[in-house]
Amino acid sequence: MLKKLKSMFRSRTPPAENPVRVIGRFDAAQTTRDNIRHWAMADYLSADQEANPEIRKTLRMRSRYEVANNSYAKGLVQMLANDTIGTGPRIQLLTENEHYNDEIEREFMAWAEAIRLPQKLRMMRVARCQDGESFAAMVTNPKVNHPVKMDIQLLEADRIAGELQWKNDDNSVDGITYDDWGNPVSYRVLKYHPGDEKFSTVWEAFHIPAEYMLHIFRADRPGLHRGIPELTAALPLFAQLRRYNLAVLSAAEAAADFAAILYTDAPPDGEAERVPPMDALELERNMMLTVPAGWKMAQLDAKQPTANHAEFVKIILSEIARCAVSTYGSVSGDFSGHNYASGRLDNQLYHKSVLVDRAFWESEVLNQIFAMWFREYSLVNPTGEFRTPRHTWFWDGFVHVDPTKEANAQQIRLANHTTTLAAECAKDGRDYMSVLRQRAKEIKLMREYGIPVPGEQPASQPTESEEDSQQQENEKDE
Template identity: 55%
Template sequence: MLNWLRRTLFASKPDVRLTRRATRFLRGKYDSALTSDNNRRHWANADGLSANAANSPEVRRILRNRARYEVANNSYARGIVLTLANDIVGTGPRLQLLTEDAEANRQIERAFNQWAKAVGLAEKLRTLRMAQTQDGETFAILISNPRVETDVQLDLRLVEAEQVTTPDLRWNDARAIDGIVFDAAGNPIEYHVLREHPGGGHSFVKDYDRIPADAVLHLFRVDRPGQSRGIPDITPALPLFAMLRDYSLATLDAAKAAAYYAGIIYTDAPPHGETEAVEPLDPIELDRNTLLTMPGGWKMAQLHAEQPTGTYAEFKREVLNEIARCLNMPFNIAAGNSASYNYASGRLDHQTYFKSIRIDQSRIETIVLDRILAAWFDEAVLVDGLLPSGLGPIAEWPHQWFWDGHEHVDPQKEANAQATRLASHTTTLADEYARKGQDWEAQLRQRAKELQLMSELGLAVASPTSSAPTEDDADVDQDEETPVSAE
């Protein structure tokens, strides 16, 4: 009776030993999560630090100094940084207002473009973008400059990353990161900017100004949630730059050693054999175009470059390709050499690069240009007659920015494609002109003036025609698989 009752009461209770055994056998695992003797050293530096802890002031200082050193001394690093800034910023952005008053739009655009030219906005934007690549971040302070030769005397003062810091930062201040103070929602409310650059030769710099966040532009790439300061864009490529330079110097040394008439003397005789005495490591000067006799029992051999110098070009290509990958830049732009490219592969590689540029330009518009425009409006409304009246609140004025377009490799093909898109109503003149970084209204007005003048002068106006694909175009398509000549 008792056995029956015990079986009835505990029939649903699982066997603990069986459950534990099943759990042990069903445990899943990832190969990348296992640590062995083979991968222990590779993952030794992996950590679980937060974004701000990983980008500590000391880490950012080391990366900044090393990136600046490579950009200053490595020709490829310098060219990559310059090319990226030139392709993103170009000759500078151009403002287009989209209010219903066309005349007011042109008046405001003209005034803003004059101010942008007076303060060198395009050059400062290129400097900001170069600093982001090699320093990781850059700052610009909106100031009033009485030397600006326009009615609006707004200006930008560029500040390097190490000058934005808090010397007396408390370690337990949860709402402050080195140089930046945040509110409860995570918005920056204050920046601390040293009055003197810490690398300017002063023994100790501690005086700083507290600048409101509304007057500071902070440009950097956010790679992790919660990240407040940036690291150089070329950080993953820094060891590769050093590797490339070391291999180039080693290849040069090997080639020089092979070019010089240098060698060693050696003997096959056993120790204490019958050979003439020779002082060890004693240099022998050789004259050019002469024959030389060796001491008895000794031979001479010339030094040769034994390392595979034939793979030098291939090694450089692979390393440069890896360096440029962290910037979404194709090899031929990073190297400045398209000898191994063909027409199709060149266009395919450039698609990713141009998309990255558009994303970068969009970030600059949001973080830098829109805030500059708002600050310029705030100053412009104080100048009598500079802005037209009756347009409503400035914050409601629609606008957009134009950047330099990218030239097509084959203008004839691009013109035919453009005519097809317009004829099929899959695009607009505004979009087509925007691809070239131009204002469609300004271009049409200019074209109307040209047509009117040509009519007054009695000049014939050629009607645009879209040409069908010819045999030459077919030949070009077939030649797209042929590498482009180095010439």
């Protein structure tokens, strides 16, 4: 049977007289005279070698320089920190014991205020964008005004460095030691910053176990262990924008230095009075001036700023905004060219990236901080629990451009049970239990003072006939 099938298929296949070989090509993989210079800097380095210590040092220095001297770069990193961290995350425990939840939440927020946790988180967000990575050590600080003496000490990326050697061993990458499964084991921290006057060539350092260290960066390639600035792709654009603005200003100032110029249409050796070339004459205000015969007076046309100056700035800022997953309106702080719909769309795109980043902060930073804090709190104030309780985080909410529409949509979602009060309060950065408790107090007080409660039908007053009938019934009962 198998031989019969093979013979049938063989008989139906026509013989190929001239077989044609098909070769697929990618235009981007071709190297030609036109594109060879464009792709000259492409390399085949690994993620860590591409971001080796010297490269990261150069990028950090240039990024810090731009942030310090470019108002758009400064505003961008501050905007990311303010929008992502805001006034700071708040914790909400999810156990069944509400009294226990309130106690832990209250103590953790008191500790966070004592160590200025929101401020440190914002600084870490700035460092992650500007330097590419941020480090923080969980240490003991006896000066903390709380029973839990744990503190968060921020460290600049320059202080985490490896030994002075040409190659690291297989389990370390520039100051970070890993185990065989890729988990960080310890961090080598320099005693002083390499740019500090106290720093010496001895490179004094100490090691911090990984469980007490927070290290955050955006890994754009698998196998990358140290981060590069998030502004890396935009650094040349920042430089171009500053150079262009300075060139426009310089040209306008040079043109403004000439109050007026004398020129003649007469040919060389024509009939015109002789005027010394490049001679300067100081002009007085509100004076009448005569010019030599054959000469005319005019002002220098500055041609600055050029007609497309504003458009050039907008295009550059729009390109810069993409490296931060943002938009032109958010980076420039200018929504004058937007209508209501485009302004909302800009905010939605940017807010989506902020929400994703907040999830990263919860998993990589906040959960570790709370786990370490709860362990210390359980030792200071024994609660019978040593395992980190189930919890969640909520952040500052985003202000809606049309509060009325948002409130109506919120009411509809609650009415058809597609959301919960906890979820809606979390969007505004509030704890639903605190909202309910406060609202219950207000309603009780309003009823006590006879103030109508919104959404509640007022009690109807009994009519005279109803009062008489009620009185007769009372007399019969007596």
